[in-house]
Amino acid sequence: MQLVCPAGNLPALQAAVDAGADAVYAGLRDQTNARAFPGLNFGDEELRQGIAYAHARGARVYLALNTYPDSARLAQWQAAVDKAAGLGCDAVIVAEMAVLDYAARAHPALPRHLSVQGSATTAPALRYMHERFGIARAVLPRVLSIQQVERLCESAPVPLEVFAFGSLCIMVEGRCQLSSYVTGASPNRHGVCSPAGFVRWEEHADGRRSVRLNRVLIDRFEPAEPAGYPTVCKGRYAVGGETFHALEEPASLNTLELLPRLARAGVAALKIEGRQRGAAYVASVTRTWREALDRYRAAPAQWRPRPGWQSALARHAEGRQTTLGPYHRRWH
């Protein structure tokens, strides 16, 4: 299984490659990718350097072009595909049909991966993208149980990549408008979720804190209570007279213990989430997964998740909590 790691900037890309990533994925400094955060991503020259650095060390670079352009901006996404081809990216990760279609026609030799944002959860959906646009790989949305992933590996027309670690979207990727309902800015259209410009923290006299997104109260914290980033899905709300994390509590996905099952199922690649995280996160998480994968390859029958790996990963988890998420039926 290939290890695919996030690169929000050049130092993170280098850290991922040095720590043993088989491939890194990166985005341009605009809204063509789903982590269009200020201070993140690559200009042309950095991307050129990053590709040279990775290729010199046998690693691949995938360019994420995984947002949904409206008609007026389609040309910008097409230009980004041209750029990926021109700079020598090893694949583009695309969600949207018109961009896939353009890439297939203009640069047929540039492999096209279907992004998680493409929301393809079944074999027919994958066959559609394969037959129509010749995708070479698909990244699965984080909604399927491990049994469903195993079955899909058997019936899918292309190799599959699954999320192994990182922040967890609980909604089907590409089908969540909670951010735009509150702020007008969305993952699909703008490459952002609950953007920082709309976040307002309020300190109260008693030491408590409130956090609002575009004036909507997302959560309130006791003085010593850890407070996470206020995405709409991770707030606390009142439902039926009780106040709780009605959609999801802050936690990160960690599938390390499923590694043998994913390998046996024939999953082609494991993806680490976190282009918005720094080089230290990328280095540590990549190193841990590299070691786990290498140990598995060397002796699959003896493989057990080591406590050291799990604690290294937990340190980087949201709220220091990890979950098997949707892979585990009980989560649903």
Added chain:
Amino acid sequence: MKLSLGPLQYFWPRERTLAFYREAARWPVDIVYLGETVCSKRRELAARDWTALAAELAESGKQVVLSSLALVEAESELGALGRLVEAGGGWIEANDLSAVQLCRLRGVPFVGGPSLNVYNHRALALLMEDGLRRWVPGVEQGEALLRELRAAMLAGGGAMPELEVIAFGRLPLAYSARCFTARALDVAKDQCGFRCIDHPDGLPLATREGRPFLRINGVQVQGEEVTDLGPELPALRALGVDVLRLYPQAEGMAEAVAHFHLARRSPQPPPRIGARNGYWHGGPGMRVDAAS
């Protein structure tokens, strides 16, 4: 301009659902979308019940479209989708790519549903090659985006399919593998007891300062506000909107249909009966000015 009754997003008891559609047969709607789009475990009506309803409504002169599930995961759900497409006769509302693929392979005309993620004219043209005849844009797409899309389509020598916009109802905002109703009631999804049936308009979710915010509807999350594009009818006409979609709500649906029926025949836009849809004007979907 035609009126459609969008698919019932909530889970109602069998008799209530049948009574609703018996009544709807007499309403001045032109199109009725039937079927379960949210959760495959909701089976108060079996596939043959929906088919029988479809026949009755067609008898009353409605165009009936069978709607597919927005999130398809299990083999059993794929099997049901296959049967829906095979059932033949009418159009399908394709709410995910699985449905698009099955319609394409069998040559079944389809409506591109709002969860399909079509954002530009090229994607729309590609889907039209596959059999798309009518398109319901996703909730995020407002007047300006649709105007640009239409202009780009026409400039490229293409023709628009029928355009249907969500004119009335709670907006479907998100889907998950997780059932939020089961979570709120502290039961496992696999032993949920079909408790959505107790919430005919979804389960209200409010912020910690008591502001109504979202509606939990099984694996779907909706906005709290019942949106209303009636006052924007002149703009909708100018855009070439062919169909106004009204989503079934538990109460007052006959009145809402009558309101839009009157409005579509009047040169004057009607008074507002629901919340302003901020997306239509290029902003956040909800009203945020009164949020705090």
